[in-house]
Amino acid sequence: MAYRYVFGPVMSGRLGRSLGLDLLGGHICSMDCVYCEVGATRNLTLERRPYVSAAAILKELAAWKAEGLDTPDAVTLGGLGEPTLNSDMAEIIAGARALFPDTVIAVLTNATLMTDPQVRRELALADAVLPSMDSLVEAEFAAINRPCPGVTPQGVAQGLLAFRQEFTGKIFLEILLAKGINDSDENLGRLKTFCQQLAPDRVDVVTMTRPGTVKGTHPVDGAVLSRWRKALGAGKARTGERGEPEAGTLDEARTIEFVQASLARRPQTVLQLAQALGASPHTVRAAVEALERTGGIVARTDRGETYYHGSGHILEA
Ligand code: SF4
Incomplete structure (x- = not known):
């Protein structure tokens, strides 16, 4: 079966072997982060809608389970x-x-909708919630996350603190630093106080490993990351970006290896692979082209989308 909304599984530093579900079907977000790997947000919105229906996602998930994989x-x-x-x-x-x-x-979330008690009730049904919070300094928050009008860092922080009171599962907070944008001491001081209040089960401080949406957005250096991690009591050192699986730091040869292994399990588009492996679409496309040349994978178009799969894998119509 060709999957549109189920991707992976991928190795995640925080979750282990993680099978991903795409609830949007396109780049629809309440933020337009300068470091976003998916590219510029196509639909910047706070409007909740069934962008992809539960029925469509669960049908694919049931099909994935029926394949009998681990x-x-x-x-x-x-x-x-x-x-x-x-x-x-x-x-x-x-x-x-x-x-x-x-x-x-x-659930991976930018936490912007946590101001809504209904969203918090729904999120509380999960076992683990992985929110991001890059800056509590308004100007920095606006510069790095470029949210929908009306979204403030203070509002998001209050929503997260309310959620902490209501949720009995795990909270893994992630902070992404971009050089000269949100790496100020003022932000560090505010986030430190915030982390003491929130008491997340884990904090990760990461930076960019690949170019973001906006030219001139750069990662912070290792010394800055170390200082922040120490100050915030962050988890084991890890570079990478938002929601990034461990594969995010793969070199070219390892990317090819991972792409081949992933396509042996299931057909995927370049974008799905990029998301699954935490690699840029550009890197994944290069790996896919290299594998196509050797005959290790083949392409097939289904409903206007090009899926790749291992040469021994039969794609359903
Ligand atoms: S990084 Fe996440 S929150 Fe930011 S624009 Fe991309 S999808 Fe949205």
Whole structure:
């Protein structure tokens, strides 16, 4: 079966072997972060809608399960934007849990919608929530995350603190630093106080490893990362970006290896592979082209999308 909304599984530093669900079907987000790998946000919105229906996602997830592959450590709601924008989220979490009762159900989120008690109630159905918070300094927040009008860092922080009170699962906070944008001491001081209040189960401080949406956005250097990690009591050192699996730092040869292994399991588009491996679409395309040349994978077009699969893998129509 060709999957549109199920991708991976990938190795995630925080979740283990994680099977991803795309709840958006396109780059729909409440932010337009300068470092976003998916590119510029196509639909900048706070409007909740069933962008991809629960039925469509759960049908694919059931099909994936029926293939009888190894059960993942986590099923992670994410995708090409902000998953809490999907108004079917609660149904998707419940359906994923019914299909994988012993698997962690996780949600990656930019936390902007946590100001809404309904969104918090829905998120509380998950086992783990992985929010991001890059700056508590308003001007920095605006510069790095470029959110929908009306979204403020203070509002997002209050939403997260309210959620902490209501949620019994794990919270893994992630902070991404971009040089000269949100790496100020003022931000570090505010985030330190915030982390003391939130008491997340884990904090990760990361930086960019690849160019973002906006030219001239640069990663911070290792010394800055170390200082921040120490100050915030962050988890094990790790470079990479938002929601990044460990494969994010792969060199070319390892990318080819991972792409081949992933395509042996299931057909995927270049974008799905990039998302699954935490690599840039450009890098993945190069790997796919190299594998096509050697005959290790083949391409097939399905409903206007080009899927690649291992040469021994039969794609359903
Ligand atoms: S990095 Fe995440 S929150 Fe930021 S624009 Fe991309 S999808 Fe949205």
